[in-house]
Amino acid sequence: MDRTADPAPTLRPAAITLEGLAKRYDDGTQAVTGLSLEVPAGELVVLIGPSGCGKSTVLRMINRLVTPTAGRVLIDGADTAEADPVALRRRIGYVIQHVGLFPHQSVRANVGAVPRLLGWPRSRIRRRADELLELVGLDPATHGRRYPHELSGGQRQRVGVARALAADPVVLLMDEPFSAVDPVTRGRLRDEFRRLQAEVRKTIVLVTHDLDEAVRLGDRIAVLSAGGRLEQYARPADLLGAPGTAFVADFVGADRGVRRLAVTPVAAALRPAAADGSPAPGAADLPAVPLGASLYDALSAMLAADAPAVAVRDGDRTVGTVSRADLFAAGAAGGTA
């Protein structure tokens, strides 16, 4: 990204603190109960739990679309109840399930909506919109002038993400952001989003029903049960390796061992190649996975090729091998996600 073209300083991501947060709706529904958790600056925290357990209500209390009945939300230590709600929402990006793009505005105008409200000069808004469209994988020249109905569902979803990032928010809230598209597009968007987050490093709170999405995207996962009660808050590998309550064990399911392989890097089981750089004997005949792959990828490659091990490559170089025994041993011990 050409930061020199944009005079706006990039805002540091902010930490979010939820302190004893609760919401009881007027009809008596207790949606969230005494929720306390800390979202470190620059991390992506996933809220997951069964339908109706209060996940969306938590997001909406963070941006003050819903007023808590008890507790506080602090952003970088400042109580959001004391902020002007409109100004607060401009500092917080919000991506929702069905995107909510303005149908009668072009893609570029949609992405520039918040900067326009903030009174940025037109040339800067346009530059920012085009920069963000590129960032989310849309060509500004082709897609910038289109209207939302002229895009595919996945493209609309990308525009929604670009729009939420436009004013360089200190916090990004995402409510089921990838659920309105087919499973293949969903997987692709999720992978793209992971790369995007590695680049922009925002503080993100993301709501999903999908455990795979949670373990692949989350730095930490908060599992909520009915009434918005926090069951466990942990890193993905820890959540899968040591469910803290019977509810979590049931929620992460019997296949949690396999899921855990997906969040354990192949490096955790690597048998390094010889120090002189010569490849392990027979490595040339093995299927290969890149160094950034997970143990799950390694197992898939072994099963597909009916091979006893995989070679691990860093670019063109074979850096070592992982056998089935190495893989299961490391999977059982758990790696860091």
Ligand SMILES: Nc1ncnc2c1ncn2[C@@H]1O[C@H](COP(=O)(O)OP(=O)(O)OP(=O)(O)O)[C@@H](O)[C@H]1O
């Ligand atoms: N405005 C409202 N008035 C009354 N009850 C509400 C209101 N909004 C949500 N609720 C209730 O609060 C509870 C939590 O809803 P919320 O949408 O936060 O859950 P969720 O976990 O996001 O659900 P889902 O996964 O199905 O989207 C539900 O029982 C819901 O019916």
